[in-house]
Amino acid sequence: ETGVTQTPRHLVMGMTNKKSLKCEQHLGHNAMYWYKQSAKKPLELMFVYSLEERVENNSVPSRFSPECPNSSHLFLHLHTLQPEDSALYLCASSQMGGTGELFFGEGSRLTVL
Amino acid sequence: GESVGLHLPTLSVQEGDNSIINCAYSNSASDYFIWYKQESGKGPQFIIDIRSNMDKRQGQRVTVLLNKTVKHLSLQIAATQPGDSAVYFCAESRNNNDMRFGAGTRLTVKP
Numbered sequence: 001e002t003g004v005t006q007t008p009r010h011l012v013m014g015m016t017n018k019k020s021l022k023c024e025q026h027l028g029h030n031a032m033y034w035y036k037q038s039a040k041k042p043l044e045l046m047f048v049y050s051l052e053e054r055v056e057n058n059s060v061p062s063r064f065s066p067e068c069p070n071s072s073h074l075f076l077h078l079h080t081l082q083p084e085d086s087a088l089y090l091c092a093s094s095q096m097g098g099t100g101e102l103f104f105g106e107g108s109r110l111t112v113l
Numbered sequence: 114g115e116s117v118g119l120h121l122p123t124l125s126v127q128e129g130d131n132s133i134i135n136c137a138y139s140n141s142a143s144d145y146f147i148w149y150k151q152e153s154g155k156g157p158q159f160i161i162d163i164r165s166n167m168d169k170r171q172g173q174r175v176t177v178l179l180n181k182t183v184k185h186l187s188l189q190i191a192a193t194q195p196g197d198s199a200v201y202f203c204a205e206s207r208n209n210n211d212m213r214f215g216a217g218t219r220l221t222v223k224p
Contacts (some may be wrong), residue, residue: 040122043157043202043214090156096161100145100206104156 001028004083006091006105014113015081021108023074023091029103031096032074035087037107049074081112085090121190126220132193136176136186136203143205148177148188152199160188160201190220198222 004025013019025032034046048056049068065077065086074091088109092102126132138146143160144165149157162175163170163186170177176189186203206212 006156040216045213068177091184092156097163100163100210100212101147101159102157102204102212104149104158106156 004093004103004105006089006108008108009106010111011040012111012113013078013081015083017081018077018079021076021091021103021105021110022090023073023076025074025091025093025103027093027103028091029095030071031073031094032068033078033092033094033102033105034074035090035092037090043090047076051070051103078110081110083112086110087113122216123219123221126193126223127196128193128222130193132188132190132197132220132222134188134190134201134220136188136215137184138203138205140182140205140207140213141181142207143186143207143209145185145206146179146207147204148186148204149204150197150199151202157202158218172207180190193220193222195222195224205211 006020007020011019028092031047036044036046045058047066063080067075084090090103090106090107091105094102129199147162148160150160151157161172161175162180168179174191178187188201190197198221200205200217202214202217204214
């Protein structure tokens, strides 16, 4: 596989469920990101990991918990979400010190009931 | 606050015509700009980039123009095709960090 792979592509969960989104990059990059994409809004940066260390947390509620076990994998753990958290969650990777270009996955479409 | 934004949320063009998608930015310190294309059900894909020391860059059927004086970025698509229908985002960053995105313009190509 090449590029950035996200699973699952679609997820429906209740407000009391616990679920996780997974991202894997095969590009040899050293930085990974979670973005939230809601309708008619700019992409919102949620978390940034560089060399497996979290370097940015953009005031994201604690019901979203990221995990980066190594430079190729990134998770977003979800717990007690709200209906307004329904969105497309995009993972991206880049090479710190490179051009700054982000390579995105296809996204995980989350619906919270 | 500073932001990246697009002038128009939607653009409709006839197949074969040229398309121009505009973007305004307000951070004069931004030194790197990217245009992304996002098709329905997919993640954003890189189209073309430009650094602040340039004012024009050309790719295959696409040209990006940067006007630092008025903080304006545009994407020109030549001979627009149905496969070009998508949402286009501009993004800006400074020192290869903190990339920020505009809201996007939806391009529709009419046959």
